[in-house]
Amino acid sequence: MVTAINSALDIILKENDNAVVLGEDVGVDGGVFRVTDGLQKKYGEGRVIDTPLAESAIIGASIGMALEGMHPIPEIQFAGFMFLGYSQLVNHAARYRARTRSTMSVPMTVRVPVSGGIRALEHHSESPEAVYSNMGGLVVVEPSTPYDAKGLLIKAARMNDPVLFLEPTKLYRLFKQEIPEEDYEIPIGKANVVKDGDSLTIITYGTMVPVVQNAVKAKNADAEIVDLRTINPLDENTFIESVKKTGRALIVHEASASFGAGAEIAARIAEKAIYDLDAPVIRVASPSLPYPLPGYENYYVPNEKRVGEEIDRILSF
Amino acid sequence: MIKNVFSGSVDYVQILDETGNADQSLFPKELDDKTLVQMYKSMSFARAADAKAISLQRQGRLATYGPMVGEEATQVGSAFAMRPQDIFVPNFRQHGVFMARGYPLYKFYLSWKGYEEGGAQKDFKSTAVAVPVGTQMPHGVGVAFAQKYKKTGAVVVAYVGDGGTSEGDFYEAINFAGAMKVPLVSIIENNQWAISMPRSRQSAAETLAQKGIAAGIKCVQVDGNDVIGVYKVVSEAIKDASDMNPSLIECVTYRMGIHTTSDDPTKYRPDSDVEEWKKKDPISRMRAYLSKNGMWDDHLEERMVQDDAKAIDDAVAQADAFKPDPKSMFENVYSFVPDVLKDEEEKAIHSNFWQ
Ligand SMILES: Cc1ncc(C[n+]2csc(CCOP(=O)(O)OP(=O)(O)O)c2C)c(N)n1
Ligand SMILES: [Mg+2]
Numbered sequence: 001m002v003t004a005i006n007s008a009l010d011i012i013l014k015e016n017d018n019a020v021v022l023g024e025d026v027g028v029d030g031g032v033f034r035v036t037d038g039l040q041k042k043y044g045e046g047r048v049i050d051t052p053l054a055e056s057a058i059i060g061a062s063i064g065m066a067l068e069g070m071h072p073i074p075e076i077q078f079a080g081f082m083f084l085g086y087s088q089l090v091n092h093a094a095r096y097r098a099r100t101r102s103t104m105s106v107p108m109t110v111r112v113p114v115s116g117g118i119r120a121l122e123h124h125s126e127s128p129e130a131v132y133s134n135m136g137g138l139v140v141v142e143p144s145t146p147y148d149a150k151g152l153l154i155k156a157a158r159m160n161d162p163v164l165f166l167e168p169t170k171l172y173r174l175f176k177q178e179i180p181e182e183d184y185e186i187p188i189g190k191a192n193v194v195k196d197g198d199s200l201t202i203i204t205y206g207t208m209v210p211v212v213q214n215a216v217k218a219k220n221a222d223a224e225i226v227d228l229r230t231i232n233p234l235d236e237n238t239f240i241e242s243v244k245k246t247g248r249a250l251i252v253h254e255a256s257a258s259f260g261a262g263a264e265i266a267a268r269i270a271e272k273a274i275y276d277l278d279a280p281v282i283r284v285a286s287p288s289l290p291y292p293l294p295g296y297e298n299y300y301v302p303n304e305k306r307v308g309e310e311i312d313r314i315l316s317f
Numbered sequence: 318m319i320k321n322v323f324s325g326s327v328d329y330v331q332i333l334d335e336t337g338n339a340d341q342s343l344f345p346k347e348l349d350d351k352t353l354v355q356m357y358k359s360m361s362f363a364r365a366a367d368a369k370a371i372s373l374q375r376q377g378r379l380a381t382y383g384p385m386v387g388e389e390a391t392q393v394g395s396a397f398a399m400r401p402q403d404i405f406v407p408n409f410r411q412h413g414v415f416m417a418r419g420y421p422l423y424k425f426y427l428s429w430k431g432y433e434e435g436g437a438q439k440d441f442k443s444t445a446v447a448v449p450v451g452t453q454m455p456h457g458v459g460v461a462f463a464q465k466y467k468k469t470g471a472v473v474v475a476y477v478g479d480g481g482t483s484e485g486d487f488y489e490a491i492n493f494a495g496a497m498k499v500p501l502v503s504i505i506e507n508n509q510w511a512i513s514m515p516r517s518r519q520s521a522a523e524t525l526a527q528k529g530i531a532a533g534i535k536c537v538q539v540d541g542n543d544v545i546g547v548y549k550v551v552s553e554a555i556k557d558a559s560d561m562n563p564s565l566i567e568c569v570t571y572r573m574g575i576h577t578t579s580d581d582p583t584k585y586r587p588d589s590d591v592e593e594w595k596k597k598d599p600i601s602r603m604r605a606y607l608s609k610n611g612m613w614d615d616h617l618e619e620r621m622v623q624d625d626a627k628a629i630d631d632a633v634a635q636a637d638a639f640k641p642d643p644k645s646m647f648e649n650v651y652s653f654v655p656d657v658l659k660d661e662e663e664k665a666i667h668s669n670f671w672q
Contacts, residue, residue: 028585029513052483052519053450053511081449084484119431121381121409121577123448258657287661289650294380294431299643299670306671 002172004146004179005035005111008153009073011183013043016071019157022049023058023075023111032077033113033172059085059110063092066106066162073157076112079166080123093162094137107160109153114142115207115254116301117170119294124169126291127206127255130264132164133232140232141188142166144209146177148229151186159188166231168207175210191235193242197224200248200314203239203265205231208252208284208302215307223250223311231261239265240272247278248314254301257285279317284310325530329569330550331540335597337605345549350612356397356544357603357613358621360389363413364600365625366422369633370412370429374578378637380431385412387542387573390599391506393417394547395568398555399474404442404464406457406475408450410506414476418442422632427639433649434639442471450511451477451484454503458490461499465561472500472558474551480511482525491532494563501563502554503529507541508572513585529565541568542599571597643670 012019021036021043027050030037040048051058055076062072076082082089089110097105116125133140139161143149149167156163194209200221204212205228216223224246226239243249249269251262262283269281284302292300332343348356367386373379385392392413399405405414415425420441428435428446436445444460447453457475464471481487482505494501505525509516522528529536535557539550547568554564571594575582607613647662648654654662665671 024511025513030584032512032579050514050518053480053514054483054485056485084449084452084486119380121448122446257661287647287665288657289646292646293428293433295641296432296643296646298672299641299665300646303671306668309668309671 001143001146001149001167002033002035004150005153005167006037006039007179007181008150008157009036009039010042011154012073012157013039013047016157018069019071019073020047020049020065021073021075022051022062024051024053024077026050026075031075033169035111035167036075055081055084056088059088059093062108062110063088063096063106066108067096067104071157072108074108074110076110078124079112079114079126079128082112082128089132089138089162089164090135094135097161098137105160106162109156109163109165111165111167113169113172114166115168115170116291116297117207119297120169122293125297127253129166129231130255130259130261133261133264137162138232139163139188139230140166141230142168142206143229144168144171144206144227147179148186148192150179151184152188152229154183155185155188158185163188166206170207171210186229189230189233189235191238192227192229193224193238194227195223195225197222197246199223199246200250200311201226201239201242201246202250202252203228204252205229207254211302211304212252212307215304215311218304219308219311221311221315234264234268236268236272240269243269243273244276247276248317249277249281250284250310250314251281252284252302252307254286256288257283258288260285279314282310282314325527327524327526327530327536327538329538329540330546331543332546332549333543333602333606335602337602337609339545339606343549344545345552348545348548352397353607354612356393356548357600357607359393359397359417360413360544360600360603361621362625362628363389363393363416365622366416366425366629367412369629370426371574371578373426373633379426379429381577381579382429383410383577384574385410387594387599388506388508388570389413390544390603391504391541391547391568391570394544395474395504395551398548398551400472400555402442402469402471403555404444404460404471404473406444406453406460406473407446408453408476408478408481409446409448410478411476415443422628423635426633426636430636432639432641433645435636451481451486453477454481454487454490455493457501457503458493458497458499461494461501461563462497464500470559472502472555474502474504474555476504476506478511479505479507479509479516479525480514480519482528483519488528488532491529491534491563491565495532495534498561499563500558500561502551502558503563503565504551505565505567506570507567508570510572510576510586512576512580515586524567526565526567532565535562535564536566537564538567538569541570542597542602544599544603570599
């Protein structure tokens with residue numbers, strides 16, 4: 001996925017003179033995960049910019065650039081540190097278009113590594129997608145494969161909106177996938193049916209997509225797997241249609257359960273498909289507490305076994 | 318009309334030079350031979366424990382670790398300046414301060430193995446390790462405010478990196494400290510690097526100390542590899558802070574090692590830089606001073622190295638023996654255990670945490 005994202009950034013920087021990449025250690029170092037490796041050499045220090053250590057200014061300055069017709073692609077080093085730029089994101093980026101009645105907009109793509117499972121230090125493993133989806137105005141995207149990462153990022157960087165592009169660190173190097181070298185887009189706001197099935201629908205995204213796929217395989221379940229790809233705005237049609245067909249909805253995400261994206265999905269299923277259900281909607285998510293230090297993370301993040309148990313349970317109704 | 322309404326300057330202090338010669342006119346009188354030897358031992362111990370942590374990480378027995386090698390004088394010098402009642406506010410690299418102030422070493426290893434229990438520290442005079450850069454500085458202000466409010470007489474010493482001085486929280490904190498006149502000493506541990514970003518790219522300011530001028534607080538720069546200079550400057554700042562005059566100290570040191578065990582510095586800095594700084598090593602400088610003045614010899618060194626190794630091995634063994642209990646995750650979130658967490662916990666226990 002690292003290579004795929006790098007390739008997308010390369011394409012964007014090449015085609016759009018007004019696009020710049022900025023952030024901590026993104027230039028000389030090529031980013032702490034090497035996602036921006038080689039880009040500064042290719043496009044120069046003026047377009048792949050090593051900034052001082054200041055998240056609020058990284059996001060705030062990006063907003064200013066965007067207002068002047070540039071397309072900044074800031075990187076925040078880890079999800080936990082986005083909160084230092086949170087005010088800029090929610091007080092300004094998310095609201096600009098609405099409060100100027102579309103006369104002003106903030107086209108920028110904020111890349112940020114998210115989620116756990118890599119034994120990282122505190123504040124390096126959070127899954128904050130719901131936090132940014134709640135207030136409206138920010139597009140929140142999270143790929144689960146290298147192919148998706150490239151197509152979604154290219155699309156994001158061509159949109160006239162602030163997009164939060166969440167990159168699951170666990171998937172950066174988890175598996176190799178041949179991806180086209182050339183330019184392609186994947187639509188934002190559209191979920192992807194990863195696997196067809198008739199007896200249950202599993203709605204998931206990000207790090208949990210491979211976990212769900214493995215669990216389904218292990219259980220040999222006739223499950224339809226929906227990868228949201230975009231968390232906000234939700235592609236309700238795709239999962240509602242699927243749930244109407246299968247009659248069962250299992251929601252799997254790594255973020256903690258309470259007030260997570262799963263709650264929103266479950267509510268929409270309750271509103272639009274409750275009479276089609278043969279079983280209660282079930283959520284598999286991390287417990288409702290802060291992400292622990294790495295010594296405990298295996299007890300915290302949902303795994304294949306847990307998803308498997310819940311597949312059995314939902315099919316038993 | 319134009320007239321000058323303000324001008325400022327920053328002093329640089331060094332007592333022990335790179336070859337181990339001391340400026341006697343500045344030498345703190347209260348430092349007796351015994352204390353000087355303790356300072357040396359404390360720096361050596363921190364370096365040995367730090368090296369052990371790296372090797373444990375390389376064997377997969379520790380999570381990501383950020384070493385402090387090279388920064389011993391800044392950490393130990395300031396720790397020795399603190400009085401027992403004083404409280405320190407670390408970021409994530411002040412291992413030497415923890416050790417010099419007697420933090421149980423096995424807990425140090427335990428926390429870097431990734432267990433919250435390593436940071437459980439009810440009676441230790443510090444706040445918890447803070448990973449988000451700069452965010453600990455406002456805590457320092459609050460902890461200091463509490464000392465003033467409760468009239469404890471204690472002073473607070475807060476640490477931040479050179480990179481950390483670019484964060485809003487840093488500026489807000491030193492400004493707050495000055496405006497509220499709280500007993501806070503802020504120390505910039507300027508090790509010249511913030512991961513791959515050199516100090517020169519972090520700010521156009523000539524010194525980081527001068528940021529204190531804008532906050533209206535005293536500021537000074539000190540050779541951060543000179544344990545005696547750091548001790549002196551911090552001791553004086555603690556005295557000032559006791560009179561509710563906060564200050565900012567920039568310790569000029571060097572990150573001799575990797576940023577963390579996930580970092581590869583060959584990407585961004587030449588080895589020759591590190592070689593240059595090796596000549597200014599804080600530990601060999603102090604050893605030279607002690608030897609010259611008849612306080613240290615090879616025999617004592619050998620014995621110290623053996624004692625340190627044993628203490629470190631014992632601590633590692635104790636940390637290795639720790640058995641995590643995942644129930645502790647659920648039972649320490651609030652002052653009570655809400656039903657939602659009880660449910661989640663029961664389910665997890667029922668399935669043996671899906672292991
Ligand atoms: C708010 C925030 N942003 C980014 C990071 C990632 N990060 C960890 S340490 C570091 C560099 C810190 O440099 P400095 O303040 O000089 O301290 P040093 O690491 O040199 O001790 C960065 C960018 C972080 N921990 N917190
Ligand atoms: Mg630094």
